[in-house]
Amino acid sequence: MRLVIDGQRLTAERTGVGRCLESLLAEWALTGLPLAETLVVLRDPGGRNRVPLIDGLSTKVVGERWSGLAWEWFGLARELRPDDLLFAPANLVPWPWRGRTVLVIYDTLPWVVPESFPRLVRWRFGWRYRLAAHQADRILVPSQATAHDVARVHGVPSERIRVTYPGPEPEFRPLARDSPEVIEARRHVGVESSPYFLFVGKRSRRRNVPAILQAFASHRQAHPGHRLVFVGPDDPGDLPGPADGTIRAGHVAEPILRSLLAGAIALLYPSDYEGFGLPVVEALASGCPVVTLRNSALVEAGGDAPWYLDSADAPALAVALETLSTSEEERRKCIARGFDHVAQFSRSQFAREVKDELIRAASSSLIST
Template sequence: MARYAQELLDALRALDGPKISPVAAWSALSPDRLAERRREIGLELTGLGRRGTSLLWTFLDRPFIESRLNRRIDVVHAVTLGYPVATEKPLVVTIHDLGPLTHPEYFRNTRPWVMRRSLDQAVRKADAIVCVSQATANEVRDIAGPAVDSRLQVVLEGVAERFFVPSDPAVLNQLNLPDAELPFILSAGANSPRKNLRGLLRAMAVAMQEIPHHLVLVGGTGWETSSFEQEIANPVFQGRVHRVGYVSDPQLRALYQSAALYAHPSLYEGFGLPVLEAMASGTPVVVSNRSSLPEVAGTAGRLSNASAPESFAADIVEICTNEAIRKRMIADGKAHAARFRWSDCAQAMANIYGDVSGVAFRQKRMAEQ
């Protein structure tokens, strides 16, 4: 979601369109880093603080965000379904997923009641509800009902141009990677039930009996640490699984481009941006056939049953051992990823801002209410 906010901001500012003012209710950055962000992107803080935002906006719907800023505001865009946003201005809300409400078994410490209050506010007040995939839009429609039909729009995310450009492999020198001559399979995501890294390990335990590839995991430790450690203790993984933790953006690009295959076994995604980033980087992708991932990967990725280790392993082995399939997937993946541009996302959002700020639109919304 942080990448979504930053990429959308940059793309909107590249348009000859609306003037965008990024706003946060609070910040955990150090004073020096916060001052740097203010200079870099013009970030403003409402001054309400984290606790004040939660209490005031969730329960009182006051003070309005526009009253805390020193500029004229025409439209307020909440780029994620976090706290409800108090405003009297036309409101646009982006919903990435409703996982804590629809699949609570995949989430923890997410305070689903906050998401529920935010969703209720969006259904009640938002002039446009933007979903990043059709799968997410379907979830919103299932929960909110037909009241949102006229305001529900799907605006797909994009792939930054830098992922199409060759990276500097030297940025990987400090990471715990296999020897350069050994091929590896890459997967990015925190260790959690939703990301299904345990399922990937089970598939790799099968696949590694047929292919020489190592496995490189990018991301945080998540909250399945003990069971994950039990899986990784399998003797077949001896020296062949490399956990590199969080990486910089240049390192991530280099990892995508160096990998023989990118595996995305997630059981639930609102969108699944790493799938497109890997494709843009010229890497074949095998991806779970669940939630939004089929619409994101399209026919350019190999859709597989990530809940069945043997099936997922078979797809991994076939792609890694069949050069003709690899070449076709690389070409198809690049062409597919090129269809997802942040500039298109930004233009669609700018059009929505213009629509909801129009007098006729506002009068129609007031009549509906």
């Protein structure tokens, strides 16, 4: 039996799902693959650089110029043999595939916050997510909140769902603000010596960027030297420019991201819904306070460490910005609570739990045949 991994999200640029899969592969390179023969099917040739070179692990690029749906149904599905075990780490399973499958569902966004998506997008992906949930033998989710949502939204029995908490990579750690790594990260994005707040990820509607900008504009009246750095896809949409203290950094290399978190006043992540919120965990592991909302899985990711708000209210956000930038005592409390909380999450534990589920799925398949 082979393990075949959907590697569509492994691309030249490291983003969400791709980062999680890459961390699994990196850990399995150290501890052993779930199955001796493992194939990662890629769409982007640049994804090869994200796959470790170890015995038993191979890659194949198919359908490089195909659409996502065509790649999934006619690229990935074509590479699967009837006795393979498919690991689908990106919410979707090829419709033609009827074999053994372990699926990862990160969230139920189209149903929980439908206003965040155009109706056409909800239609294109919603039915495919639900079909994948019913096709899979096992479903891995990143939080108890998401486990509840998947069972409720997709009607999946709870015994088919397993919570496996993602963990930060070991390199996310505190650094002194005058360390060479932080100084280089500052230089790279153009903040130099200015104190700065950080936003990481897509500027999705649910992440309340307008409220962040309004709060920062208010904060900057008293602190004109402060900056607000946006890291992640440079999605269409207006942002104030450097004259207003706002910096678009776009995608940055992983060492730059880690150093930016270590040097920031706080991570601003006031999201209306998250399936987990890995940036929250990575920030806390880096000694960076977090401002977020008390909802969904964010309370699992953050524990008692973040500065929680009940809604993305700009004046309340501004109070958080002011306090965290002026009160060292409050920052120390947040940082200490963060270190205590993130001690329960680790990349190695995440990889071990996912591996165990894949091995169980393979074993049950052998027994059933």
